[in-house]
Amino acid sequence: MTIGNQTVAFEHSLREKWREIPATRHRRMFSSDLLTVGDDVLLEFWERCREETCVPGVRGWYQELYKEKLNGKAVADIGPGLGIDGIWFAQHGARVTFVEIVEDNLELLRRLCRLKGIDADFYYIDDLFEYRFESRFDCFLCVGSLINAPFDFTQCQVKALAPFLHVGGSTLMLGYPKERFDASGAADGASFAAMTDGPRTPWIEWYDDEKIRTLFGSAFQLQWSRKFGSDGIEFNWFDLSKLDDGHPDLELSHRTSIDRSRPRGSTALPLDVVPDR
């Protein structure tokens, strides 16, 4: 596999940044710090984070909406952070695999699941463009995770992930709307990232319906989307279904390539590489 320096450097900054995960509504914490506190303190803190973010206007509405639908389903919580959503769905009957790019985050989730008596699986993403899951999932839950890299990079990641979703399965994705990007006055995803997710955040890509369709390609259908949160434009939600396994050149192969046809206004970084297998 050849990966250019720009992608390697980006991936390093991505993993470095996300050692610090969203916690309460307005606070982030390093998972390595949370690993040092006692069980009672950790559980109490986690509960505070849950209470503050599982209100109807933030996580509450989608947790309720999908609670029954995901009961009994195999769910990959991709980029779970503190696992507030994945733990909720596991507690309501989903078989959850926590999928992370930061080992300490996964270690924290292992501990939280043990303390809460939750039987889950854990997968460390050592290569963002190649996955070795043992079986397919019914749902990819991507809450604030697939927005953290430039469009072309994420499109490669999606192509690598897609074969591991059943045909008919769902991808649920939380992002930041174009309206929020425009209102911020940010010049690009790097400056937008500093405004939304704090220092050291390498990139945040905005999404709208057109861009999300391009990201996932013709093998997926956008069922619906909505904006919510502060001023109605803090977050957006996309519910996509996988229609088929897609074009064999794009999916199921071990080769990913960067598609440069992106919607006008996209803030993709000009990546200099193609992950090549």
Ligand SMILES: C[S@@+](CC[C@H](N)C(=O)[O-])C[C@H]1O[C@@H](n2cnc3c(N)ncnc32)[C@H](O)[C@@H]1O
């Ligand atoms: C903004 S946090 C969201 C965490 C959690 N889903 C939540 O709602 O609180 C982003 C999470 O996604 C992970 N992440 C960042 N980029 C990712 C990527 N390209 N693929 C998978 N996970 C990613 C981070 O390690 C972190 O856990």
